[in-house]
Amino acid sequence: MKRTNKxxxxxxxxxxxxxxxxxxxxxxxxxxxxxxxPRVRVYGTSLLFEGNLYIMAFRRTNAVEQLKSNPKAKIAxxxxxxxxxxxxxLTEDDRQEVRNxxxxxxxxxxxxAGERYQNFVMMKVTNATAVISQGLSEGGETYSF
Numbered sequence: 001m002k003r004t005n006k007x008x009x010x011x012x013x014x015x016x017x018x019x020x021x022x023x024x025x026x027x028x029x030x031x032x033x034x035x036x037x038p039r040v041r042v043y044g045t046s047l048l049f050e051g052n053l054y055i056m057a058f059r060r061t062n063a064v065e066q067l068k069s070n071p072k073a074k075i076a077x078x079x080x081x082x083x084x085x086x087x088x089x090l091t092e093d094d095r096q097e098v099r100n101x102x103x104x105x106x107x108x109x110x111x112x113a114g115e116r117y118q119n120f121v122m123m124k125v126t127n128a129t130a131v132i133s134q135g136l137s138e139g140g141e142t143y144s145f
Contacts, residue, residue, distance in 0.1 A: 011145035028077035088128035
């Protein structure tokens with residue numbers, strides 16, 4: 001089934017669908033760019049907060065610096081025979097309440113989070129296009145938000 005939503009409309013269903021896929025997959029791969037070269041690493045944090053999708057990185061990582069220089073990113077994961085490919089921009093949301101929500105969702109991270117969870121860098125997903133497809137096929141459901 002091919003499903004496409006239109007950018008500009010209320011996209012809560014799209015955000016929710018992508019969040020649930022990431023959350024259920026548990027692990028995903030984040031690609032950034034540094035000096036014209038792709039950099040890929042494994043992540044496992046996602047959060048739905050105030051109708052927006054977030055991922056969390058730790059403050060002193062190369063990924064955070066790369067995203068400050070170039071916010072374009074790609075996220076990919078695979079779960080239960082389906083894959084998700086998410087092309088987006090990631091920008092920091094430095095509000096305390098977003099970090100608090102992440103700490104509540106994943107209490108196992110509190111020990112490394114620092115005072116007031118200052119080691120958390122909450123990256124808001126924007127300008128996103130997600131494709132969820134069966135197996136390794138290129139088609140599938142497309143969501144934009």
